Amino acid sequence: MRIFRYDKSFEGLLTAVFDAYARKTFPDKLLGPDDPLPLFVTECHQVVTDSAKADRVWRGVYARSSREVCHMLSCVWLSEMPACEELLLRYLRKVFDGSPAVVTDFSDPDVLAVKKLADKVMREREYMLMFVRFQQAADGTFFAPVNPRYNVLPLVVRHFSDRFADQRWLIYDVGRRYGYYYEQGRATEITLTGTETQIPEKLTEAQMADEERLFQQLWKNYFEAIAIRERINPTLQRRNMPRRFWRYLTEKQ
């Protein structure tokens, strides 16, 4: 079995593709720095991440496919699914070696898998646009803890920067322990320090801005009032708004 070891970054993966073509050998398996070696290893190549090489591969993909395909591939990477790196590797080989039409050949299991996984990630992204709830803290910052299934924060920063351009906000991925802080036209990736303890779902009374409680109460009232009692349909509600998001929804607390 042929093994490539890389640093588990997207650039690293693209560098691995570059190396594979340069060496004319393709790995049967990709491993991270600390993964144990399988039993029968015929060859083990250490990939050294190189942004110039990664860039060349990425441009190559773009030239041979389209923006949409590149976007799908980024989404697949952000899914962080265990099998996604090898899926990407197989897919990229098909893009480079196959006909240009291969990216629309949905009868190919890898092509279909990439599309399906990318769709799922985009769906999760959309859930963030829908269900992020800001609470205004005493210092004026709008704070939203989230816990998405896939690593989609990088895909939503643009939307929120655009929409809430004149307010300071922080969207924090509680599970992955990082977030984006936005102020005056710039969003910065940050990690809250001293938070080995859990990030709160809700600010405490003391941490809140003056009007925050009132607005939360208003929103809850509105949420109750707008439901048509003759048409109560919890199944439909749960399908549209899966339970896993309720924890962070003001109206569901």
Next chain:
Amino acid sequence: MKEQILDKLTILAESAKYDVSCASSGTSRKNRPGMVGSASGWGICHSFSADGRCISLLKVMLSNNCIYDCAYCINRRSNDVRRATFTVEELVELTMGFYRRNYIEGLFLSSGVVRNPDYTMERMVRVVEKLRTEHRFNGYIHLKGIPGASRELIERAGLYADRMSVNIEIPTEQNLKRLAPEKDYRSVYEPMSYIQQGLLQSAEDGRRFRHAPRFTPAGQSTQMIVGATDESDRDILQLSSALYGRPGMRRVYYSGYVPVNAYDPRLPALKQAPLVRENRLYQADWLMRFYGFRVDEIVDEASPQLDLEVDPKLAWALRHPEVFPVDINRAEYELILRVPGIGVKSATMIVAARRNGQLTAAALKKMGVVMKKAQYFITCRELTMPGVQELRPEYVRRLLISPAGRKGADANQLSLFFPE
């Protein structure tokens, strides 16, 4: 002020909730420097209420006081309900506070008729004017046009609103007058045509001057109440189809009549809103807008009512077995789209994928085709099922009616919303 505004919001949201048009779609607009907010092309739902409906906009009335007495309306003057009125400032604060917390896409504002149509419309215009100019609000605004409002006010409103709507409510004028004696079609169609003219005018100006102000960029919509009067689905859909023929008419909404005033003898005694019928109308509407169906293909003199047991697309296919089977590997996109079980998404994928070679049934399934339905209407490689022609439409119909559909008109839990 706090207790009071909580109370007002409850009252005025309760009063507004029977209005169905929740979607905030139609405008795509990036943030502009110095402004708050953006609008994304399709409306984002921010929550779903206990009835499962999308909450996208803050949907409230400015006031639920009303001088009219429409039989189908909870706010009619003869009803004994709690009344409230927002001040312009309250409503503006509320909208901004909700928007900044990502609760909503924007505001949907309607109102009962206070004093007279123009008095009411003027206050509504002041709310949106203040939002746009003082608070630099760049989110979505849907504004109800009050029947009977003057041209001047509608024109002012259209400069700030993304979409406006004037509701027809009842599909024939004669029935409208019976249930809402103070209204007639003129009071509805006039503001409608002011909006239409405003839109056309701004499109014209837009061609000539670069910075011409935009007028209701998301067009207008309207709503009909279904089941409060005796019009057939054909009456309703023909009216919709005619309305869609007008420039700028983007959506017609159908609202299954919720028996809010059961005591009124002019209204039918219903135990429940006709939800299945409402759903079928939306499906039919969808077919007209996205699937290239003409209204007379969906309902005609022979069958003026939509079939409650099967969706209108399947119903059409069963009435036209001669069109099938469709060859998935050869047929044109439009025809593939007519196959029950194939939606816009899978049809697009089929047309793209088949360039790489013949498609099999397994491949279709993976692309999201509902083979349970589609199998009777297609041929593709390796699929030799007997089709609708051999099996006869009546038989296929029986095979495909879901157990939920068999229960008939009042099934509450709808699963499939749009036909595929």
